[in-house]
Amino acid sequence: MDVLTIVGVGLIGGSIGLAVKRRGLARRVRGLGRTPATLDKARSLGAIDEIHLEPAAALRDAELVVFCTPVDQIADQAVRFASLCPPQTIFTDAGSTKALIVERLERDLPAPGPLFVGSHPLAGSEKRGPEFADPDLFQGRCTVVTPTARTAPTALATVQQFWERLGSWVRLMPPREHDRALAVTSHVPHLVAAALATTLPPAWRELTATGFRDTTRIAAGDPGLWTAIFRHNRAAVLAGLEAVAAQLTDFRRALEADDGAALTRLLTQAKEVRDALGS
């Protein structure tokens, strides 16, 4: 393509830029953001060709715009930017939640106007900023793309191909199913990791080994970004929390009863699930 615009050049936006540049997928990559230092960093790393603090110049001839901003900002920005783009510009995003974003944009984007399809690359880290960007971040990873009955087939094809060219493989899912699944595979684990981390007194820090470190690693993620994710996916996260709490209650009861067979059965079920994932 000719012009790709990345809105928000942090870890994800920066990684998209690096991957696009390395693979020669766009003639110009424009980075749009609010923080000059972050944009400078992204350009110096080769993730973007141009720095933009104002949307008009960043968007006027964009073919594809990828929103890599926090989930509570994506829909507002997309609506605000719609009139600045050529009609038929394709919008997608990298947000960790999909239903609220997709529903809002299907309602509020002008028609004719940009064509939106939601995406979520299942890649990332607890780190922030373009300095942690990685051109291979999407290699071999699943990207969920969430078309609906109202999605333009051209937008879907372009967005699917875009993630595939970055090395991802694409799974299509309805936005609400995506959110229910990600509550279980990502959002609830984050809350549980945070709860665990909080129970550690400073005096016992040096008594942690790889188990504690692995289990709580994602608790180092950015609190503001994650607050927005949890609020966007409240119902599914609450349901997922309840499922984990029920499992923990089963463990507690087996332990209270000193029931070795029940404990082994519960641990065996968990091991079977975990073994199926590989390391």
Added chain:
Amino acid sequence: MDVLTIVGVGLIGGSIGLAVKRRGLARRVRGLGRTPATLDKARSLGAIDEIHLEPAAALRDAELVVFCTPVDQIADQAVRFASLCPPQTIFTDAGSTKALIVERLERDLPAPGPLFVGSHPLAGSEKRGPEFADPDLFQGRCTVVTPTARTAPTALATVQQFWERLGSWVRLMPPREHDRALAVTSHVPHLVAAALATTLPPAWRELTATGFRDTTRIAAGDPGLWTAIFRHNRAAVLAGLEAVAAQLTDFRRALEADDGAALTRLLTQAKEVRDALGS
């Protein structure tokens, strides 16, 4: 030393053997176990010099005996083997719980007879067997040693020096304090990881990324070994589970109230604890 006997040559016992051999810390390393194939494997990897299925020959001239068997077997074996060793033989172990083992052996080991001091190297993995042994497993890791008022100073000095020579640094703690700390840093995280893993339906496996994998990795541990650990440390594990459940309740309430400030505050507390651990 002249003769070291390792009881149980799995991941931990095998790693001790490899580390001792590589550093030249013992003239002979005897491996005592129940499974010929495991002992053969340990010998072929160079973790032990001799294979023993019968304790008498393995123990008759041992200076140091390290029990690397499941926590519910250590004390029974140590009592049974006491009469087979020279008096003043030093016994230690690598068990993940300490109070029940130490209390039982202080009560039941004959005097004169072997001198016991409990140990727990904070190293390991969800893997099992000598094929995963690693001579550097203890390098830079903490080993907790748990002397009491009844511990012989010579035994403490020998055992402390032994772990230090394997590359570990030693922290001395009373057995019950060890168990309370390890409930928080290891045993409860294992239960929580297992509970999380169990909530994942097969259809959503491919929607897991590094967050879920890290958070649940330890759930692949051996169910039998962990059942024994949980039963050995029941009270502290139940208390630790309650602390995590209380934290999860705080998260749930903040989410039910859609209280972004409270969510961010809870996540920030967790992040501060996790950041203090390093990666």
